[in-house]
Amino acid sequence: MKNKLAILGGTPVISEKEAHFEWPRITDETREAVMKQLEKDVSIYDRSGIFAEFEDAFSAYHGTRHALLSNSGTSALFSMYEGLGLSTGDEVICPAYTFFATVSPMMYTGATPIFCDCRDDGNINPDEIERHITSKTRAVIITHMWGIPCEMDRIKEICARHSIALLEDCSHAHGASFKGQKVGSFGSAAAWSIQGQKVISGGEGGVLLTNSDDIFYRALLQGHYNKRCKNEIPKEHPLAKFSLTGFGQKFRAHPLAIAMANQQFRHLDEWVAQKSIFAKQFTDAFADYPFLCMPSCPDGQPSWYAFVMQFNAEFSNGVPIEKFTKALHAEGLIEVDMPGSTCPIQNLPLFIDSNEAMPRLYSAKRVPERRFDNAQRFYEQAIKLPMWAFPEDYSTVERYIEGFRKVMQVVTTQPELLR
Ligand SMILES: *Cc1c(COP(=O)(O)O)cnc(C)c1O
Numbered sequence: 001m002k003n004k005l006a007i008l009g010g011t012p013v014i015s016e017k018e019a020h021f022e023w024p025r026i027t028d029e030t031r032e033a034v035m036k037q038l039e040k041d042v043s044i045y046d047r048s049g050i051f052a053e054f055e056d057a058f059s060a061y062h063g064t065r066h067a068l069l070s071n072s073g074t075s076a077l078f079s080m081y082e083g084l085g086l087s088t089g090d091e092v093i094c095p096a097y098t099f100f101a102t103v104s105p106m107m108y109t110g111a112t113p114i115f116c117d118c119r120d121d122g123n124i125n126p127d128e129i130e131r132h133i134t135s136k137t138r139a140v141i142i143t144h145m146w147g148i149p150c151e152m153d154r155i156k157e158i159c160a161r162h163s164i165a166l167l168e169d170c171s172h173a174h175g176a177s178f179k180g181q182k183v184g185s186f187g188s189a190a191a192w193s194i195q196g197q198k199v200i201s202g203g204e205g206g207v208l209l210t211n212s213d214d215i216f217y218r219a220l221l222q223g224h225y226n227k228r229c230k231n232e233i234p235k236e237h238p239l240a241k242f243s244l245t246g247f248g249q250k251f252r253a254h255p256l257a258i259a260m261a262n263q264q265f266r267h268l269d270e271w272v273a274q275k276s277i278f279a280k281q282f283t284d285a286f287a288d289y290p291f292l293c294m295p296s297c298p299d300g301q302p303s304w305y306a307f308v309m310q311f312n313a314e315f316s317n318g319v320p321i322e323k324f325t326k327a328l329h330a331e332g333l334i335e336v337d338m339p340g341s342t343c344p345i346q347n348l349p350l351f352i353d354s355n356e357a358m359p360r361l362y363s364a365k366r367v368p369e370r371r372f373d374n375a376q377r378f379y380e381q382a383i384k385l386p387m388w389a390f391p392e393d394y395s396t397v398e399r400y401i402e403g404f405r406k407v408m409q410v411v412t413t414q415p416e417l418l419r
Helices: 028-040 049-062 073-083 104-109 126-132 152-161 213-223 227-232 255-265 268-285 321-330 373-381 391-413
Strands: 066-070 091-095 112-116 137-143 165-169 189-193 206-210 306-311 382-386
Touching: 028 049, 028 255, 049 066, 049 206, 049 255, 066 073, 066 213, 073 104, 073 165, 073 189, 073 206, 073 213, 112 126, 126 152, 137 152, 152 165, 206 213, 213 227, 268 391, 306 373, 321 382, 321 391, 373 382
Parallel strands: 091 112, 091 137, 137 165, 165 189
Antiparallel strands: 066 206, 189 206, 306 382
16 A cells, blocks of 8 residues: 555655755855865965955845854854953853854853743744843844744844843854844844855855954954954054954864855855745645644744754644654655754753863853753754755655655554554
């Protein structure tokens, strides 16, 4: 019988075992861009060549004054915190549900992360932000999780009313927008990773955007000593005297990585548009199954870095999420994933035993946080698909939909087979 589930001995929907999703997309155009750069420069000391080209295009795309490339998203985030001049005693409000590198680089400044629970879409809850503001709060950092923009109207308003800096981690959200405005342009500064899996990728790399001269100059001093600092920090600025040495670190990007990222960036809008078409196809196809909730964002355009659904066991007729994903894998849907390392982070050792990791900055162990129910639930219920970006992926998308439908049908009509 064609409809017999593969997990019960039937024929899988997909039999190809090799990856069904490959990222980043390397084409002749990519090879050409990298080869051209290889012949030209593999180390750039100032803001010239491919660095200038990428930074100009990236800041123009977001309508922001300064862009600064670096060797990773983590460095870009660190430079952003450092740019703000955070130090011991400062508090920064953070999401509990994010990739840990949103918050971990802040620990080098001595500031204290104050974690918040999320809403049902996985993004930080604005009410929680407001509840956690104290006289010590200097900033709020948000992550547009999986490419779904946060509730920017409220978050912006809260930060403005309390005069605290709004920072964005846009590493999942290249090209996403909220009510027509690009994410990364809402606050004091924003950081992107352009690591291998990200929508815009140079293999490794990061970008910082800011309208603030002071954040930009401090970020330059943090990791781009000598030429860039000398050329870009005005002579009369009080920190200009540090231009030769910077503050002791080097975060410069690799020109080959940026040549690749620059070529990828030219396709961003086209990829986001295609991802949106496929995302809608999944959403429409699964609308009638109450145990699988689709991601959505009525006020924004997601980047669809990933398509993260929520499995609601209340409506799954006793079928557990593990069995459901196992059945999908058996159908050959190997890209179906339950994300592991992106989880509630509030009780990771770095954030609790900070005094052991960095005794010079933290004098005491932190009291472990309560559990954040929404973040924990979102994490435990998450079923993730990559979102395909090219028209030729149409048949893969169709077969994934078919595979899901086959398993979902059994959950609905013969759930005992999957309990
Ligand atoms: C990837 C990622 C980072 C870290 O970026 P790297 O380039 O790997 O250093 C930080 N935050 C989020 C949300 C990410 O997805």
